[in-house]
Amino acid sequence: MIKSLLLISYDELKRIFQTKAIVSVMFVGIFLYFFFYPQPYLHEAIRDVPIAVIDQDNTNYSRELVRQIDANKSVKIDLHIADLQTAQRLIEERKIYGVVLIPYRFQQHILEGKTSPVSYYGDASYILIYSNVATAINTVASNFGAKISISRKIAQGVDPAVATNNVSPFSTQLISLFNPQSGYATYIIPAAFVLILYQTLLIGSMLCSLFSKNSDVELAFIHKANYSATSSALLLLSGKLLTYSILYIIYFIIYTVFANYWYDLPRLSHLFTSLWFIIPFIFSTALLGKVFSHFVHTVSDVFCVIIPTSMLIFFVTGLSWPRELMPSLFHIIGYIFPAVPAITGSVKINQMGANFAEFSQQYWHLWLLTVIYFGMAFILENRHIQKMRMTKIKENS
Amino acid sequence: MSNSLLQVIRWELSQLMKQRSLFLLVFIYPLLFIFLFIYMYHAGVITQVPIAVVDQDTSKSSRTLIQQVAASPQLLVAERYQDLSAAKHALIKGDVYAVLFIQPEFEKNLIAGHQPEVVAFYNNQYMSAGTIIFRAMSSALKTANSQIVLQGLLEKGVALPVAQSQMQTVPTSLHPLYNPTLNYLYTLISGLIPTILQIIIMMAMVTSVTRDRFAATGYQPILQLANHNIFTFLLGRITPYFIYFLLCLFLFDTVLIAYFDLPLKGHLALLILGDIGFILTSCLYGIFFGLTGSTLAQAYGSASLVASPGFGFTGLIFPRIAMNTFASIWGALIPVTWYIQIRLDQTLRAPNIMTSLEPFIYLLIQFSIISLLITLHLRKIRRRLI
Structure with missing residues (x-):
């Protein structure tokens, strides 16, 4: 029994590395995507977005504010221009992404103790750039204003500590967890890498089934008299799962542990916990591939049906639009595909750095999918073997 | 010529109908994805992100503060916890995206003028939600702060207008141009659907080309149908797909414009020209991969290597100006990158004609180079066959 299991497993491994189509998906693709996919995000944050300034006031205060805005890491003041028309033209041409307008009498209003607003006009057709710059300018301007209010109070003879307190009665701290530097690589890569593993395993598992149709080892096994169809099907499935598990555990370590070092991503878990979690993911994905493979006939079918779905799965995980806010249809999609809980x-x-109680829902979800897809794959495989045996008997008689 | 073109089109159509997976890919997938993504993002902006509150003070002041935070349309106070560890548990579990923590004796310190600290932790792993929480939370807390200052001034007998002018010395008025509501449908989804369509187009063309390439008869029958004319061969192949994908883009735009009020500030003609250029160029890319991949899997593999991670390189998620050199060059080689720029220009931005034409030029360069490569390759094949 064990011997046949290992034999099937070895045969599958040989198939993966000897079939050009499969090796390009389950081996070359893995290494290619590891370096290729993260490229757009490697700079992590949006820095030095070019903006312009219209300084209609041109006083000490306005120049100081411009210097402080320029000192912020998100923006870079590229040029001083005279009017909004020029700014509009430059924004249209994508030379700058926004413009800060410091109105006439900016300093005078401050000295008179009045409010002295500044404006920011930004290109919001790039929402991320806009939000980043707007937040930066807002922060700089309000700090600038607070400093003036405080010094005004101090000049009135108020104690410095009391003056600070008068401007903001309580202090606020917003602490960004898990991705402190708001890095895009940290945001995208950990999720995208699991998706890549999912896609390659799913496609690979389907391709293996297509290419194993005329494998000698497998045919011999299907027609072996001393095994019932049931136990043949069980052995075939388990042997293949063993191969995929070994391969993908290695890949998983590369894609999570090694990737976090290579790309400097935060890492909070123990290797053992994540390996423990990933086993049902490998099983359910490979088995889903086996189920699908009974409905496709050519290599083209596999690529045409599977490749375009990756984006949908990626967005269903709630990466860009919080899952809680999605219509329930997307929760159902999330229940079906192992990539989502994974x-x-x-x-x-x-x-x-979640502990078991915090990820148990996804863990048991993956095991449930494993059981369901194993059942389906087993029934289909069993039927297939019985059909093969029937045709063989007919041929012989 | 026209007769042979019709024959190639008819032949391609009959093949398309025969292959079930190709039929699914070409006819069902585009409509399905347009529906699903518009449905997912139909609200346009993220509101009511669930957050938790840990109020260890339970005073009038802390309750007012919580009310002020809860009043923000972006945030929804979904849970209340007694201690931070329970809140942290909920945060990691994914039940809430942020925790507002008010320490004991908040009110006492506030009255005494000791400047108590209010801390908010937010989950920034999911950055799109994180950014929104950060913005909403900091503005809510700032408002709460100035409310207290205002109250204090009013109690001292300062007149309301005077007090208000002392509140914030340098306020910033923010003007988001082109997309004032920061609607995701107009930017992200408007670019994401073409990105997915590009994957579908390339996969379809690879399937179509490799079908005769790896068949026993090779290119012979279809080249004969096309009278050995390369142009007829390509045009006949592309036409059925081209028409259908163009209809899909029209449908997508109609839905966005009619139901979701996507503005159309530029020229409709340019937008349509962009649609045509984008689909044609993507088709040619697909054909190129189909012709050159040494095996079937390699043809699909190289097409999906270009198309699948495309949405990262197009600048939809992370802007192109901030990418490294490799990523920005690679992005420039993908048709959809320029098509997204055309879409943004013609729907939201309405720039002058010179700026509008810039992405068209890049698209044209891609188109010319790829058609040249394909023609050379097909000539070689034709020479071998005749």
Whole structure:
């Protein structure tokens, strides 16, 4: 029994590395995507967005404010211009992404003790750039204003500590967890890498089934008289799962542990916890591939049906639009595909240092999927073997 | 010529109908994804992100503060916990995205003028929600702060207008141009659907080309149908797909414009020209990969290597100006990158004609180079066959 299991497993491994189509997905693709996929995000944050300034006041205060805005890491003041028309033209041409307008009598209003507003006009067709710059300018301007209010109070003879307190009665601290520097690589890569593992395993598992149709080892096994169809099907499935598990555990270590060092991502988990979590993911994905493989006939079918779905799965995980706010249809999609709980769980474990109680929902979800897809794959495989045996008997008679 | 073109189109259509997975890919997937993504993002902006509150003071002041935070349309106070560890548990579990923590004796310190600290932890692993929480939370807390100052001034007998002018010395008025509501449908989804369509187009064309390439008869029958004319061969192949994908883009735009009020500030003609250029160029990319991949899997593999991670390189998630050199060059080689720029220009931005034409030029360069490569390759094949 064990011997046949290992034989099937070895045969599958040979198939993976000897079939050009499979090796390009389950081996070359893995290494290619590891370096290729993160490229756009490697700079992590949006820095030095070019903006312009219209300084209609041109006083000490306005120049100081411009200097402070320029000192902020998110923006870079590229040029001083005279009017909003020029600014509009430059924004249209994507030379700058926004413009700060410091109105005439900016300093005078401050000295008179009045409010002295500044304006920011930004290109919001790039929401992320806009939000970043707007937040930066807002912060700089309000700090600038607070400093003036405080010094005004101090000049009136108020104690410095009391003056600070008068401007803001309580202090606020906003602490960004798990991704303190708001890095895009930290945001995208951990999720995308699990998705890559999912796609390659799913496609690989389907391709293996397609290419194993005329494998000698497998045919011999299907027609072996001393095994019933049931136990043949069981052995075939388990042997293949063993191969995929070994391969993908290695890949998983590369894609989470090694990747976090290579790309300097935060890492909070123990290797053992994540490996423990990833086993049902490998099983359920490979088994889903086996189920699908009974409905496809050519290599083209596999790629045409599977490749375009990756984006949908990626967004269903709630990466860009919080899952809680999605219509329930997307929760159902999330129940079916193992990639969704796997990404959620793996990000929790590796990026947020979740303990078992915090990721157990995803863990049991993956096991449930494993059981369901195993049942389906087993029934289909069993039927397939019985059909093969019937045709063989007919041929012989 | 026109006769042979019709024959190639008819032949391609009959093949398309025969292959079930190709039929699914071409006819069902585009409509399905347009529906799903519009449905997912139909609200346009993120509101009511669930957060938790840990109020260890339970005083009038802390309750007022919580009310002020809860009044923010972006935030929804979903849970209340007694201690931070329970809140942290909920945060990691994913039940809430942020925790507002008010320490004991908040009110006492506030009255005494000791400047108590209010801390908010937010989950920034999911950055799109994180950014929104940060913005909403900091503005809510700032408002709460100035409310207290205002109250204090009013109690001292300062007149309301005077007090208000002392509140914030240098306020910033923010003007988001082109997309004043910061609607995701107009930017992210408007670019994401073409990105997915690009994957579908390339996969479809690879399937179509490799079908005769790896068949026993090779390119012979279809080249004969096309009278050995490369142009007829390509045009006939592309036409059925081109028409259908163009209809899909029209449908997508109609839905966005009619139901979601996407403005169309530029020229409709340019937008349509962009649609045509984008689909044609993507088709040619697909054909190129189909012709050159040494095996079937390699043809699909290289097409999906270009198309699948495309949305990272197009600047939809992370802007192109902040990318490293490799990523920004790679992005420039992908048709959809320029098409997204055309879409943004013609729907939201309405720039002058010179700026509008810039992405068209890049798209044209891609188109010319890829058609040149394909023509050379097909000539070589034709020479071998005749």
